[in-house]
Amino acid sequence: MSALRPWAGVALLLLPVLIWVLSLAANYDVIADVDVSRASLAPSVDHWLGCDHLGRDVLWRLITASESFVGPSLFACVVALVIGVPAGALSGWLGGLPASLTRFGLTTVASLPRFVLVLLVCAAFGNSVQLIALAAGVAYAPTLAEAIYARIQSFRHRGFVLAGQAHGLRSGRILWLHLLWVNHRRLILRHCVQLFAYFLLLETTLSYIGGLDGAGSFGVAQPDPSWGNMIAFEWREPQANIWATLAPGLATALVLLGATWTGRSLIEEQA
Amino acid sequence: MSVHLRSLRILAGKRALVSQVSLHILPGQITVLVGASGSGKTLTARSLLGLVHGIEPGIVAADLEIQDGEVIHRPYAAVDRERAFVPVRGPLIAWLPQNPRAALDPLQAVGAQIRDCLKLSGQNTGLDVAPEPWLERVSLAKSVGRLYPHQLSGGMAQRVGIALALARGSRFLIVDEPTTGLDPSLRAGILEELKRARDSGVGLLLITHDLRLVRQLGDHLLVMDRGCIVEDRPAQDLSAMQSAQAQALWQATLRLEARQ
Known part of the structure; x- marks a missing residue:
């Protein structure tokens, strides 16, 4: 079973x-x-x-x-991906002040309860499913970004990243291909599934x-x-x-x- | 073509982790770097690739000179060091890290990683990016290409690491403790592999605790202690070593051999 x-x-x-x-x-x-x-x-x-x-x-x-x-929740996933993946990946990879600032912004959004955030957006800008989807995507992006950030951060100084650099792989290729695609696609997909379900429940x-x-x-x-x-x-x-x-x-x-x-x-x- | 590293200094805060280290790697020769744990061997090796980060604040001062006939490349002297190291990492110098399993992408099959390496080296454009010959070269079965790093034994991972480094087709190879934790027959196999690389004209820097390796395949010996080079000599007559630290290490090796 x-x-x-x-x-x-x-x-x-x-x-x-x-x-x-x-x-x-x-x-x-x-x-x-x-x-x-x-x-x-x-x-x-x-x-x-x-x-x-x-x-x-x-x-x-x-x-x-x-x-x-279905359509709107896929749209919400795209919104969350477009915001969350680059924000999480770059701040995890670069570290330092840009990462701190990005994460400050993300945690600020994350500190608002998602449902309240969506209701606020509905109240302020009107009530359409597309708008709710946009708000849900934005509200979910920090969760995705934080998850990616935490893992990229822990992978950044691993042996295979260093070995990749020693073999002459460009940082971009290591980050987008080896870290994000090879090592994070399941994580990202899981968050998309979660957001899909979350949006269904929300709607x-x-x-x-x-x-x-x-x-x-x-x-x-x-x-x-x-x-x-x-x-x-x-x-x-x-x-x-x-x-x-x-x-x-x-x-x-x-x-x-x-x-x-x-x-x-x-x-x-x-x- | 040869690699010369002069007056390397790595500082963490005010403490010098490595100071006044100089070494040379020549094609077709094996330079062995021996030293106790924490003596700065790995840091020295990584500084050859400009990969000494993770140390705060990590100040590196060095004169690294890669000489190719008339052309001299000095990456540490460049304004943009990251960019200056691009032609060094891979085409010129490859690095086989201490723990080869950790050095493999955990979620990518071994064959795919070798294929990536071959594509990167550009020596096999078109047809010949098959990983199998490279696996066979280090006495691994073709089917190993389908395995993931966590499915490999320590010895297999070590040999995959060597296959990757060979596939990269670099002129120089830094090998960090390649025989740690291997049984004698595997050890002999890996040493054989390194000799073959040397004989094909690759210059090697071999890092180890084990002075016996020096006797078996070293051309030149460097002994490091607490961040400094204390012995710098041809690898022929080890009993004539000058420094106390190197002598102590050598005597310990002899005692170990006597007990075995």
Whole structure:
């Protein structure tokens, strides 16, 4: 079982990405698909997960909701990589005052709770998923940078770095190829997986809160589907089709589980 | 072509770790640098490559002269030392560090590292960047190329280190305690390898505690003690050594041999 866990993790993690591609390809109009005559319909052959209390197909909303987090969370990963990798690598490699200054900046950002930071950005600049993704990426970058910094710092005076220099390898090649690519890619990938999961949780949480207050002031607002607002939209309905709340909740849990398993399998034993 | 290091001084704060060290490496010769632990052997070797960092504040003063016919290269005299050492590290001088396993990239297969070295040396453009011949040259199986450093035994790692240094195709080779912790047959194999390198015209600087190596393959002997050179002589007649420290080391070696 434990041998299968990494593969199960990757499969669970790739599932939303596949669904996202499917959703983009199908381009199904979930907003127009309202039919009150099938309100709270139980699962059937026509509607595999039934319908919600407005008579909207739950499966299609579940699929389309992937658009509200997969793309943005990949964007968040890119933002975190673009900031975190050079900052961590260069400060770990160069040391001295530039490193101290960079790390001071990073720790300042890291000292704000991420969730609060994201809420602040939403409050100040408006509430779009792309903006949330940008904020999440920026908020996560210090964690990535610190992890890379700590390892580069400890690798910098190792024998093989010195030996590489003695063989005439340029510093740039040692840093980017031997240190970052060969020795840090798993670490970086693990942080990306973690950020992916973090963003899913963040978007679901915000959309859930936004869905509860009805005004849609946080996250993705109805009628656009998100796993968070799907739960918020249905769970207080007396005659609800239970799959309309259960399915997005289960989907969220499974993807997070996949991310945890994948992340764990990427932790390498310390050399 | 020859390497001359004169009046090397390495300071840590006000304390001199190495002072007034001079040595010469000539092509086709093995210069042996002997000394107790902490006598500054490794620092001296690293100063030949300009790699003496990690010592604070690490002040290095030296006159390093690499002579190639009429051309004389003096990296320590250059304004930008880092840049001046670029042609030295690798093409001219290669370094085989003390702990060869630590000197290998822990997450890259051995074969790939040798291939990188060959690409770097540029002597095998195109077809011939296969690591196998180099592994065979140090009596390792071809399949070793697929292994990672943590899968190698100490002796294998040592030989991979030598293969890397040979693949780099440098004119001079600094070998830091190559036989530490090896059994006699492996030791003999590695010494054989070093002799072969010498006979092909490579100049070697061999660092060791073991005076017996000097008898076996040394051309010139230097003995270091507390950062200074105390003995500088041809390696032929070791019993005629002048300094007390060198004599003590030699007597200890003789006692050890007598006991064995």
